[in-house]
Amino acid sequence: MNESAVTQEVFELVLARPAVGVGGEIEGLVHLWWRAPEQGQRLVQVYVDERLVDVSVDVTQREMWLAVDRGRGHRIELVAVEAERTDLLWREHRWAQGSWEGGFAGGIGVALLRDERLPVDARVVVKVDGVERVNRAMWSSADDRGGHGVVFGLGDFGHDAVSGPGLGEGELGAGALGIDGVAWRWWDGDASAGEHEVEVWVEDGRGRRVSERVGPWTQEVDRMVEGARSVEVTGDVLRWA
Numbered sequence: 645m646n647e648s649a650v651t652q653e654v655f656e657l658v659l660a661r662p663a664v665g666v667g668g669e670i671e672g673l674v675h676l677w678w679r680a681p682e683q684g685q686r687l688v689q690v691y692v693d694e695r696l697v698d699v700s701v702d703v704t705q706r707e708m709w710l711a712v713d714r715g716r717g718h719r720i721e722l723v724a725v726e727a728e729r730t731d732l733l734w735r736e737h738r739w740a741q742g743s744w745e746g747g748f749a750g751g752i753g754v755a756l757l758r759d760e761r762l763p764v765d766a767r768v769v770v771k772v773d774g775v776e777r778v779n780r781a782m783w784s785s786a787d788d789r790g791g792h793g794v795v796f797g798l799g800d801f802g803h804d805a806v807s808g809p810g811l812g813e814g815e816l817g818a819g820a821l822g823i824d825g826v827a828w829r830w831w832d833g834d835a836s837a838g839e840h841e842v843e844v845w846v847e848d849g850r851g852r853r854v855s856e857r858v859g860p861w862t863q864e865v866d867r868m869v870e871g872a873r874s875v876e877v878t879g880d881v882l883r884w885a
Contacts, residue, residue, distance in 0.1 A: 649726040650740050654680045658743075660720050663709060672714060677707040678722055686724040687733060693719050693750045693833045696736045703727055717867075719750055736829075751833035752863050754844055758782055758828055765849030768828055771860075773841055782828050782846065837867040 656679045663673035676690065688700040692712060700708060712718055721741045725732050738753075754770055762782065770778035843859035876883045 649729050650737050651724050652743055654682045654724045655722055658722055672711055674710045674712050676710050683724055685727050687727045689723040689725055691721045694738060695833055699733050751831055752835045752840055754830045756828045762854060763848045767847050769845055769847055770830055771843045778830050835865045837865055839864050
């Protein structure tokens with residue numbers, strides 16, 4: 645994928661504040677605004693806690709409403725995508741999110757290359773802290789499955805069909821023979837703070853393991869620090885709680 649089509653460099657300032665109506669603050673609604681003089685012909689993806697939740701509808705748009713749980717802190721990031729790249733607009737680009745420093749990890753994430761040698765009915769199993777959290781098909785009906793057919797135009801349906809996204813249209817090197825593809829991904833943004841033990845493997849449709857077990861590895865989750873609920877200035881003294 646052409647990384648210049650996806651960037652955060654155009655943003656100068658981003659503000660998120662409670663939405664206010666005639667009767668006061670509107671619970672569960674946030675007004676998001678950004679300044680980006682060099683946005684050009686780009687639309688804006690909005691991520692909340694590292695997940696894509698919305699995309700702007702016009703290249704001149706500089707604000708939108710977000711429905712979020714204001715009872716806890718959230719990490720909000722913006723990513724600009726070239727408007728003509730419709731194949732990228734609703735695809736998550738977690739690698740492009742770098743406006744929060746310090747390696748903040750707001751959840752547990754798993755990404756796997758989809759090995760074309762695996763059976764069509766392959767399922768990915770994810771355990772967290774010894775409990776099975778995921779047992780999901782590696783290829784859903786909406787996913788591309790590549791193989792030599794992508795290159796030569798030959799193959800059987802579901803095995804070697806001409807269904808790959810094509811060079812420059814997917815994730816670099818995530819497909820067969822080093823071409824572009826789309827990795828299998830899972831994300832748990834509600835995991836509690838602290839260390840979690842994660843392990844992953846792949847089974848066929850009959851429950852027989854067809855890959856090596858990956859892990860267990862330890863993944864640490866951070867939670868946003870709760871913001872001040874009340875602020876008061878008395879003379880030269882600032883108080884918050």
